[in-house]
Amino acid sequence: MNRDSNAYTFLFAAIMVLVVAAALSFAAVSLQPMQNENIRKEKMQNILHTIGVETERDQAGEEFEKYITEQVALTSTGDVDPNVNAFEIDLTKEIKKPIEEQRFPLFIADVNGEHYYIIPLRGAGLWDAIWGYISLKNDVNTVKGAIFDHKGETPGLGAEITQSWFQQRFEDEKIFDQSGNFVGVTVQKGYSGGNNKDDNAVDAISGATITGDGVTKMIHDRIQYYLPYLEKQNVNVALNK
Known part of the structure; x- marks a missing residue:
C-alpha cells in the first residue's frame, strides 16, 4: 500500500487507536484491584478520622479492626439485617431505593472506653x-467529629467543606x-453564635450557601433513619425522655 495515500494514513490511525485503547483497557483492568483497595482503606481512614483516630493508609485496616467494634446494616424500622455487609453498602445506589428497602450502615467504635x-x-x-461521615458520642446527641467530601463543588467556595477548619x-x-x-446541625449563613455548642448551628462558608444547605439537609436526612435503632438499644436519643 502506498504510504503516502489517504487510505494508508486512515488505516495507520485506526490501528494506533485500537492499540492505545487496548493498552488503556488492560491497564484499567490490571489496576482495578489496587484502586478498590485504596478506596477501601480511604473509607476506613475517614471513618476513623471522625472519632479522632488519624492513621496512614497502610495502617488503616489494622486501626479499623482495633477501634471499630461493630458494623451493622439497619432497616428503616431500626432492625439489624444480618444478611447485609454494612461496609459494602454503596450509598450512591442505596439512596435511590424506597426507604423501606434501604439499608443504613452504622459503625460502632470504642476508643479508650468511650463509645461512638x-x-x-x-x-x-x-x-x-x-x-x-459524622460520629456521635455515647449520649447520641453530641457530635464527636465529621468529615465531608464532594464531587464538583466550586474551588474556594463549596469545595471548602473538605477543609479541617x-x-x-x-x-x-x-x-x-x-x-x-x-x-x-444547621450550616447557618450569618451565624453569630460564636462558640455556642447548644444552638444546633455552625457558621456557613462565605459564598457557599447552597452547598452549606446541602450539608444541613444531608446530616438531618441521614441521621433520622438511625434513631429507631438507637431507641431500641435503650439509648437516650431524646433529651426529654
Whole structure:
C-alpha cells in the first residue's frame, strides 16, 4: 500500500487507536484491584478520622479492626439485617431505593472506653454529590467529629467543606434541641453564635450557601433513619425522655 495515500494514513490511525485503547483497557483492568483497595482503606481512614483516630493508609485496616467494634446494616424500622455487609453498602445506589428497602450502615467504635456511633452521609451540593461521615458520642446527641467530601463543588467556595477548619466547627455540636427534638446541625449563613455548642448551628462558608444547605439537609436526612435503632438499644436519643 502506498504510504503516502489517504487510505494508508486512515488505516495507520485506526490501528494506533485500537492499540492505545487496548493498552488503556488492560491497564484499567490490571489496576482495578489496587484502586478498590485504596478506596477501601480511604473509607476506613475517614471513618476513623471522625472519632479522632488519624492513621496512614497502610495502617488503616489494622486501626479499623482495633477501634471499630461493630458494623451493622439497619432497616428503616431500626432492625439489624444480618444478611447485609454494612461496609459494602454503596450509598450512591442505596439512596435511590424506597426507604423501606434501604439499608443504613452504622459503625460502632470504642476508643479508650468511650463509645461512638459513626453514620455515613450522602447528599447533594450545588453542582453534584456531597458525602461524608459524622460520629456521635455515647449520649447520641453530641457530635464527636465529621468529615465531608464532594464531587464538583466550586474551588474556594463549596469545595471548602473538605477543609479541617470547617469540619471542626461541628465538634461538640448537638443534634437535639433543648426540648429534646431532633433537629440535626444547621450550616447557618450569618451565624453569630460564636462558640455556642447548644444552638444546633455552625457558621456557613462565605459564598457557599447552597452547598452549606446541602450539608444541613444531608446530616438531618441521614441521621433520622438511625434513631429507631438507637431507641431500641435503650439509648437516650431524646433529651426529654
